[in-house]
Amino acid sequence: MSRIVAVVDEVDRAERIVAVARTYSRLLHASLVLLANPRVEQRLVSAEPAEDQEVRPFDGSVPSDLAAELVGLDPRLTVLPCGADATEGCLGLLGAYPGWLLAVPGGGVTAPAKDVRALSHPLRILAPIDGTAGAASVARAAVRMLGVAGEEAILLHVFERSTAPAFWDQSAHAQRAWETEFRARLWKPAATRLELRLDDPDRGARRARRAGGASAGPSALVARAAAAASWVRSSRPATRMRRTPRPVFARRTQEQQHVRAQSSTADACVISIDHCPERRIVLISMWGTVGSDALDRLSEAVEEAIGLHPRWVLIDLGTARLDPDGLALLHLTRRKLARHHVRLAVTGISRRVRGALERIGESPRCPFYTTVDVAIAAIDALESPSSLVGLA
Amino acid sequence: MAADLGRRPIAADLLLSRERLLRSQIIKQPDVLMLHHLLPDDVAPGSLEPNLAFYEPRTTHGSSLSPGIAAALLARAGRTAEAVDMLRTTLRIDLDDLTGTTASGLHFAALAAAWQALVHGFAGLRVVDGALLIDPRLPESWQRLDLRLRCLGRRLRVNVCADRVTVHTDGPLGLRAADGVRLIDGRAVLEPAPSGWKVVAPT
Numbered sequence: 001m002s003r004i005v006a007v008v009d010e011v012d013r014a015e016r017i018v019a020v021a022r023t024y025s026r027l028l029h030a031s032l033v034l035l036a037n038p039r040v041e042q043r044l045v046s047a048e049p050a051e052d053q054e055v056r057p058f059d060g061s062v063p064s065d066l067a068a069e070l071v072g073l074d075p076r077l078t079v080l081p082c083g084a085d086a087t088e089g090c091l092g093l094l095g096a097y098p099g100w101l102l103a104v105p106g107g108g109v110t111a112p113a114k115d116v117r118a119l120s121h122p123l124r125i126l127a128p129i130d131g132t133a134g135a136a137s138v139a140r141a142a143v144r145m146l147g148v149a150g151e152e153a154i155l156l157h158v159f160e161r162s163t164a165p166a167f168w169d170q171s172a173h174a175q176r177a178w179e180t181e182f183r184a185r186l187w188k189p190a191a192t193r194l195e196l197r198l199d200d201p202d203r204g205a206r207r208a209r210r211a212g213g214a215s216a217g218p219s220a221l222v223a224r225a226a227a228a229a230s231w232v233r234s235s236r237p238a239t240r241m242r243r244t245p246r247p248v249f250a251r252r253t254q255e256q257q258h259v260r261a262q263s264s265t266a267d268a269c270v271i272s273i274d275h276c277p278e279r280r281i282v283l284i285s286m287w288g289t290v291g292s293d294a295l296d297r298l299s300e301a302v303e304e305a306i307g308l309h310p311r312w313v314l315i316d317l318g319t320a321r322l323d324p325d326g327l328a329l330l331h332l333t334r335r336k337l338a339r340h341h342v343r344l345a346v347t348g349i350s351r352r353v354r355g356a357l358e359r360i361g362e363s364p365r366c367p368f369y370t371t372v373d374v375a376i377a378a379i380d381a382l383e384s385p386s387s388l389v390g391l392a
Numbered sequence: 393m394a395a396d397l398g399r400r401p402i403a404a405d406l407l408l409s410r411e412r413l414l415r416s417q418i419i420k421q422p423d424v425l426m427l428h429h430l431l432p433d434d435v436a437p438g439s440l441e442p443n444l445a446f447y448e449p450r451t452t453h454g455s456s457l458s459p460g461i462a463a464a465l466l467a468r469a470g471r472t473a474e475a476v477d478m479l480r481t482t483l484r485i486d487l488d489d490l491t492g493t494t495a496s497g498l499h500f501a502a503l504a505a506a507w508q509a510l511v512h513g514f515a516g517l518r519v520v521d522g523a524l525l526i527d528p529r530l531p532e533s534w535q536r537l538d539l540r541l542r543c544l545g546r547r548l549r550v551n552v553c554a555d556r557v558t559v560h561t562d563g564p565l566g567l568r569a570a571d572g573v574r575l576i577d578g579r580a581v582l583e584p585a586p587s588g589w590k591v592v593a594p595t
Contacts, residue, residue, distance in 0.1 A: 159406045161398045165492040167456040167485070168403035171410075177493045184495065 002030040005073055007058070007066065007080035009037045020104050021079040025052065030076055035069065063092035070097055077102055082248070094250055103248045157182070184371060269294035269320070271301045274372050275308050282310040283375040286317050290326035302333055306340050313337055314364075314375040317348035317357075327356055345382060394418050394452045401453035401481060401490070421458040422447040429461050429512070432468075433520060441469050453478075456485055460505020464513030472531035475513060482506040515539055515552050523566035523573045526559070526582060526589055528552045557582040557589060567591065 006021035008014045018034065025032040035058035060066050070078055082090040082103035090103050157163070168174050269290055275282040282305040286294070305313050315330065322330075334344045346357045347364050357363040364378035397404050397418070405413055405420065413419075425447055428440050444465060453459050463478035485502050486494050511517050514537055516527035524543055530536075530552055537552040549560040559567065564577045570588030574580070581593040 159403075161402075161407065164403050164406045166401040166403060166454070166490040168406055168454055169456055169491075171405075177496050178491070181493050181495050 001052075002028065002076040003033055003073065004028065004030045005033045005035055005070060005075040005078045007035050007078065008040050009081065011040050011043065013081050014040050014043070017079060017081055017104055020102070022053075024077060024079065024102065028076060033073060033075070035066075063089060063096045066093055067096035070099060075099065079104060081105075090250075099251070101250045103250055105248075269297060271297045273301050273304055275305070275310065276372050276376055277308070279376050279379070280309060280311040281372070281375055281379055282308055282313045283372050284313060284315045286315065286320045289321045289323060290317060290329065291323040292325035292329070294326060295329060298329060298333060302336060306337070306342065310342055312343050312345060312379045314378060315344065315346045316375070317346065317353055320348065320353070322348070322353050322356055330357075345379065347378065393449045395449065397452065400451075401459060403454040404452040405454060417450050419447070419451055420454045421461070422451055425451075425465055426461060429465055429508075432518065440465065444469050444471070453481075456491060456499045456502040457505050459485075460502055460509050463506075463509035467509065467513030467529045467531075468516065468527075470529055472514075472529055473533075475509070475529075476531050476533065479506060479509050479514075482509065510537070511539060511541060515550060517541075517543070517550065519544060520568055523568040524548075524559075525568040526550070526557055528557060528589075530554055555584060 004021055004025045006017050008017050014036075021032055021034070024030075031052040032054070034053065034055045036055055038057055038059055041055060041057050058066070058069060060069065077100045078093075078097075079102045080090055080093070082105055090101065093101060165178065168178075270287040271294070272285050273282065274285075284298075284301050284305060286298075290298075302313070315333070330344075330346060337344050345364055348357060364382055394400055394402070394404070397407065404418055408416075408418075424443055428435055428443060432440075448462065448466075451458065451462070453462060459478040460482040463475045463482060466472070466475035466478060481490075482502055483506050485491060486498050491499065514529055514531070514534075516525075516529060517539075518525050522544070528537070535553070537550075539548075539550045539552075541548055541550070544565060545563075546565045547562045548565070549558075551558040559565075559576065559580045559582070561576060561578065561580075564575055567574050567576050567580060567582075569582060569591045570585055571590050574591050576591070576594070579593070580591055582589040583592045584590075
């Protein structure tokens with residue numbers, strides 16, 4: 001059974017943190033571990049114990065102590081306070097710990113009823129994305145973690161100077177064409193609704209929350225302070241967390257590169273990952289140049305993929321450039337996956353890439369952008385060559 | 393000015409909203425300059441340069457058709473370095489996925505604008521009263537510009553260098569030069585003169 005950890009550091013905000021954590025533990029069918037400051041622990045222990053709830057003393061004073069504790073507990077989600085004096089600690093933990101955090105604003109003043117009410121079905125989640133693979137993967141992971149794919153996830157994309165396309169032709173069709181391709185590149189769960197905000201990111205996010213009644217917004221926060229937040233690059237994460245009225249999901253991400261079909265200037269390798277748990281198929285999409293520089297990122301993605309226990313991994317190189325080191329990297333990936341009894345298929349667009357791929361493993365033909373749906377059809381076609389599944 | 397919004401081209405209507413743009417002097421693509429492009433003989437002589445000087449800094453080029461036309465006009469106005477920048481933007485719209493919609497297909501109208509920039513702008517070709525006028529503006533960084541096109545029912549090859557233009561035609565063609573209209577058939581050579589380009593061969 002997965003577990004949720006709640007960090008309870010002060011008596012006056014214990015009630016709110018514990019209530020929010022319990023709500024999420026019920027929602028995610030997870031057990032609850034309360035990491036409590038000794039001042040709070042006694043009070044929590046003496047209170048009526050809840051089912052699947054454990055109270056552990058925790059007296060760490062710096063984020064690295066808490067990060068070490070969390071690595072040992074391996075929670076699905078860690079609930080902790082933010083706002084006022086707690087924000088810096090929360091941001092510090094983001095830099096030290098790669099897992100999911102749920103930053104809960106306010107002290108004991110605000111009752112958790114609003115948060116709990118927002119979590120009632122149909123569950124809505126606001127997923128801000130900015131066209132970068134990093135932000136999209138964080139948003140996808142948030143939706144996956146909360147299991148709302150079948151309910152309603154609102155994708156929020158705010159145009160700002162760094163995210164707006166250079167051209168916007170006839171507005172009658174430009175938005176539809178752009179949306180279709182934007183979703184194809186980054187996100188394609190059927191239940192998600194994409195809202196475009198033509199506003200500054202903070203204002204746009206606030207309006208969307210009010211309009212959509214979303215329960216929380218996962219921010220793709222970047223650990224490096226200079227880089228600020230991924231989709232809210234113009235904002236300071238600390239300011240944002242102090243002011244937010246709702247719990248905010250946060251997870252560290254390093255990726256800030258925009259996903260483009262191809263670019264003569266995009267040399268860095270960008271990787272995003274998606275999967276279909278029912279069919280046990282993982283899709284790893286790569287952009288830019290796939291060479292030795294991609295080693296760490298691809299290794300991380302493959303580790304994450306293996307953790308999802310797939311039968312198949314499909315690597316979509318799209319329009320990426322594949323250099324000789326990249327080819328060797330894919331060979332190693334195939335061997336590594338084979339050790340876990342996972343089959344590898346690789347696909348790409350250019351003729352040169354496709355020629356190279358034939359020496360690596362199964363190479364299905366896929367359209368311009370490969371989404372999870374396309375990956376499933378491609379794997380079906382590989383497993384049943386006589387299948388009439390149409391792949392361009 | 394448009395450059396204050398960010399590096400052009402920029403879809404300013406996405407950032408500022410159409411209503412705010414309408415209250416400003418910022419424009420996506422200026423109609424006045426399009427008039428110079430489509431009907432160059434119907435505007436006041438010498439009015440292209442001042443209109444470019446006024447409108448170009450206020451233009452965001454947020455339409456994929458804008459940079460190509462701007463390249464043609466800037467070239468005609470002798471601002472060839474800026475014209476080359478605009479031409480390069482036009483040529484890379486799909487190659488660099490500047491619209492975020494490359495998978496949907498090519499921007500053919502923008503490609504046509506790039507062709508017009510080369511033919512009407514840099515090579516300075518246009519038909520006036522049934523005869524072909526050539527008034528090229530070659531950027532300093534270019535050694536030559538070669539074009540093949542159909543015009544006035546003839547297949548043409550035009551080779552533009554800084555000090556010479558060579559025209560090959562597969563049949564009789566009226567060529568408008570500084571010294572009047574000449575009927576050419578086969579090869580003709582033009583060279584610059586104080587009053588414009590003059591046919592030096594055939595003599």
